[in-house]
Each structure stands twice: as structure tokens, then as C-alpha cells.
Amino acid sequence: MSSTDTFDGARSALWMNTAQEAPETKQLCEVITADVVIIGAGFTGLNAALELLGRGVSVCILEAGWLGFGASGRSGGQVNIGLNLSPSELLAKFGEDAGNRLIPAVAQTPDTVFERIQRFGLRCDPVQNGWVQSAATQTVIDWQTNLAEDFARHGCSLEVLDREQASRAIGSDKYLGGLFCPTAGTLQPLSYTRELARVAIDQGAQLYTESAVTDLVKTDKWQVRTAQGAVSCDKVLICTNGYTSPQPINDLEKKVVPVRSVLAATEPLSAELRAKILPGEVSFVDKRRLILYMRYDRDGRLCCGDHGPMRDTFTLSDFAAVKKRSIEIFPVLKDVRWDFHWGGRVAMTKDTIPFLTEIEPGLFAAMGYNGRGVGMGTVLGVEAGRLVAGLDKEALAFPVSSPKDFKLHRWHKAGVGISIKWFAMRDHLESMRS
Ligand SMILES: Cc1cc2nc3c(=O)[nH]c(=O)nc-3n(C[C@H](O)[C@H](O)[C@H](O)COP(=O)(O)OP(=O)(O)OC[C@H]3O[C@@H](n4cnc5c(N)ncnc54)[C@H](O)[C@@H]3O)c2cc1C
Numbered sequence: 001m002s003s004t005d006t007f008d009g010a011r012s013a014l015w016m017n018t019a020q021e022a023p024e025t026k027q028l029c030e031v032i033t034a035d036v037v038i039i040g041a042g043f044t045g046l047n048a049a050l051e052l053l054g055r056g057v058s059v060c061i062l063e064a065g066w067l068g069f070g071a072s073g074r075s076g077g078q079v080n081i082g083l084n085l086s087p088s089e090l091l092a093k094f095g096e097d098a099g100n101r102l103i104p105a106v107a108q109t110p111d112t113v114f115e116r117i118q119r120f121g122l123r124c125d126p127v128q129n130g131w132v133q134s135a136a137t138q139t140v141i142d143w144q145t146n147l148a149e150d151f152a153r154h155g156c157s158l159e160v161l162d163r164e165q166a167s168r169a170i171g172s173d174k175y176l177g178g179l180f181c182p183t184a185g186t187l188q189p190l191s192y193t194r195e196l197a198r199v200a201i202d203q204g205a206q207l208y209t210e211s212a213v214t215d216l217v218k219t220d221k222w223q224v225r226t227a228q229g230a231v232s233c234d235k236v237l238i239c240t241n242g243y244t245s246p247q248p249i250n251d252l253e254k255k256v257v258p259v260r261s262v263l264a265a266t267e268p269l270s271a272e273l274r275a276k277i278l279p280g281e282v283s284f285v286d287k288r289r290l291i292l293y294m295r296y297d298r299d300g301r302l303c304c305g306d307h308g309p310m311r312d313t314f315t316l317s318d319f320a321a322v323k324k325r326s327i328e329i330f331p332v333l334k335d336v337r338w339d340f341h342w343g344g345r346v347a348m349t350k351d352t353i354p355f356l357t358e359i360e361p362g363l364f365a366a367m368g369y370n371g372r373g374v375g376m377g378t379v380l381g382v383e384a385g386r387l388v389a390g391l392d393k394e395a396l397a398f399p400v401s402s403p404k405d406f407k408l409h410r411w412h413k414a415g416v417g418i419s420i421k422w423f424a425m426r427d428h429l430e431s432m433r434s
Helices: 043-054 087-094 096-107 109-120 138-152 163-170 189-202 271-276 316-329 331-335 373-388 409-433
Strands: 006-008 031-033 036-039 059-062 131-135 159-161 177-181 206-208 213-218 222-226 230-233 235-238 257-268 283-286 292-296 301-307 313-315 338-348 355-360 363-367
Touching: 006 338, 036 043, 036 222, 036 230, 043 059, 043 189, 043 363, 043 373, 059 189, 059 222, 059 230, 087 096, 087 138, 096 109, 109 189, 109 373, 131 138, 131 163, 138 159, 138 177, 159 163, 163 177, 189 206, 222 235, 235 373, 257 316, 257 409, 271 331, 292 316, 301 316, 313 316, 313 338, 316 331, 316 338, 355 373, 363 373
Parallel strands: 031 230, 036 059, 036 235, 059 206, 131 283, 235 363
Antiparallel strands: 006 313, 131 177, 159 177, 213 222, 222 230, 257 301, 257 338, 283 292, 292 301, 355 363
């Protein structure tokens, strides 16, 4: 590996080397019909498809790239509890009724994912050992304590860790404390994607790859067009998340800002090193404004993730920061080899939580996970399937809303760059103080 090597964010992912085989798919080159077209074959679109198929609705899934081309094939694969807002914040935002339907779904996100993996027999290396979030400052400890109390009022138990417990769980004495979520875990994200697709195809879905949707036209039905073919259908669900562009419909892309996250994976670590670093093989997040996240894969490689540059192809220097930060926490990593480097787009929304929306009658969208789409993409995919199938909005766990645009969306690259520098400076000052 040389400093001039470039890494395609998807093809260079570790997951490409350890995933279950993908089901056979082809490009759409004809005119077909379906009840519903789903655009985007990631966690959201595929879970929506399974929900619709289970309700007897015929589904066609159109994917611009290959299965797992988007974030779902590149993800860190941490299956975490739902959203960036606390239960109290959700109640304040959505009101008592909708908030009280949403909070249990948020709290049960990891169990929902692992239960679906079992139910559909998805071969994707699931591990449910829990998740530790560290706290480097008293402010974070206070926030974590409040969050745990807030969730406890809704029957969900998160454990607050003192300094010694955090040090034991993480394998580093750098922190003042932490938070432990026992139901969280990890999976192999590309396998999860391919396996969801396999089951959807087995259940009758028509799934086409290399089939980017270019146009949506409403006549008596929706006409969904790709370069080589078209689908006539009653309803359309868009699940393009960080890869949303002005095609096929203008303005949806203004609801999400794509920031980049990069991951580097070590060589398989020795049992001796694994006993020192995240010894219970828990997944880990170093809670800062710019988070650092880690997990093991099934071969004992430590996968470490951080924010990345605002492009889709990376060079070795783009991974220098994630390696440096990881070694600062675990100095024993200083001599290990880093074998894999990759990254992709994370979709941020204005209010920091995803949205489920009906753009116009028969046209729906679900996206915007702010870096928590393994669990929430699964949950919201199912919810989107229910909405598209015609369930009453009051019967859904996730509220149907009208997400706000980022007003200066065309300048988002500059805006993200400035925000990252600002957050990095504040994180640095805080860590100096503590
Ligand atoms: C590096 C990285 C690490 C992450 N780590 C974690 C983690 O550890 N835990 C966690 O919870 N979340 C994580 N996330 C976020 C999570 O992976 C995503 O939120 C989730 O995969 C989103 O799934 P999705 O199906 O909504 O979108 P995607 O998987 O991005 O799929 C969208 C698809 O839409 C397709 N598409 C776009 N336009 C068109 C079109 N016109 N026609 C047809 N298809 C189209 C794209 O090709 C793409 O495949 C991470 C993300 C990244 C990038």
C-alpha cells in the first residue's frame, strides 16, 4: 500500500472480502409492472420490500449500483439504539401520542434487528454483546445519566458506568465513565444487505441492479424510468439516503446533507491484544462532537471509524486521523498492520433524526439516519412498508412528517468543512481541560 493509492469507498471495504454471496441480479431492460417500486436497495428499501411482500403486495426494487453499493455495504455495522434524540425530546417534538408510539420502537431497535435476522435466517455474523459509549468529560457523564433515567422511565435499561467499569469494558483508563446498552451489537453489513435481497427475491420481489431511476412520471399510474427500461406501478418509495440526487425528483436531496465517514480495519488481532482492547468484544463509541467508533469483525479485525473528507474516493492520508485517534486510546495498536480502508456517505437531516414522508399521493420517502441507519434503517424500512401498504398513520410507530430543507444546501460542502473544523477545535479544548 503506498501513499498515492486511492480507495474506492465501496469496493475497498473489508466487507467485500467476508460477505455471503450476493443473489444473482440483472439490469432492468424491459417494461414491467408492480404494485410498488422501491428506489434504492439498502437496509431501508429491502426491509420495506419484505414488509410489503409479507402483506401480499408485489414489489420491484431498482438499485443504481450493485447490492450494497450505498452506505449499507460500507457501514460500520453497529446495531445501536434508535435515534439521536432522547425520549423527552421525542415527546416534546412529536407530542404524547406519537411520541409514546415511537419511543418503544427506538428503545427496541437492536432487538428488532436481531429478531428479524433470526426470523428470515439471514447469514450476516450477528453478535449481540452490547455497546459502550465513553464519557471523557463531566458534561457527557451528566448527559448520559439523564439519558439513562429518561429511557428507564420508558422501560429501557441503559447502564451508567463509573470510571472503573468503563475502563474494564473499554480496556482504556482514559475515560471518566460511560454508558452501556446491553441489547446492542454488530453485524456484517454487506452480508445483511445481500441476505435481505436474497429473501426478498425468494418471496417474489423483482430486483434490478445497475438500474438508476432517471424519471418519475404520474399518469393514471406512476411510470418509473431507467435508461433501459420502465416500471408501471401504483406507488413509489424512495430510499436513497446519502446517495439522494436531483434525479428522479428534484428537491428531495435538499432534505439531507451527505457527510463522509471513513473506516480502517486492522489485521486479525492476536487473542492477547483482543483481551486488552474491548475485551468483551462490545462495540464502542468515543462520545465527542466528532465521534470515533470501533468494533471487531468475525476474524478479530478491529474496525475503527471517524469522519472523512467531502469526496467519495479516498487516499491513505484520509485515514491517518482515525488510526492516530485509535492508537491514542489503545497504544498497543501502534505496531499492528492496517489492511482495509474504505468509506461512504452518511445522511444528516436538519433535526438530526430520520424522516418518513409522503411527498404527494402515492410517492413516499424514508431516509436521513445521521449515522444510525443499521438499526433505524431496518425499523424505518418496516414502517415505510406499512405506510405504503396503506396502514393508518396512527397505527405506525414512526410519525409521518414533512422534513425541512437545508436552506443553503448548494453550499453544503463548505458548511460541513467549517463545522468539522469547529467541532474538532471544541473537542480538542475539552479534552485538554479534562
Ligand atoms: C462508513 C459508514 C459507516 C457507518 N457506520 C454505521 C454504524 O456502525 N451503525 C449505524 O447504525 N449506521 C452506520 N452508518 C449509516 C448506515 O450505514 C446508513 O444509515 C444505512 O446504510 C442507510 O441505508 P439506506 O438503505 O437508507 O441507504 P443506502 O444503503 O445508502 O442505499 C441507498 C441506495 O440508493 C441507491 N440510489 C441512489 N439514487 C438512486 C436512483 N436514482 N435510482 C436507483 N437507486 C438509487 C444508491 O445506489 C444506494 O445503494 C454508516 C455509514 C457509513 C457510510
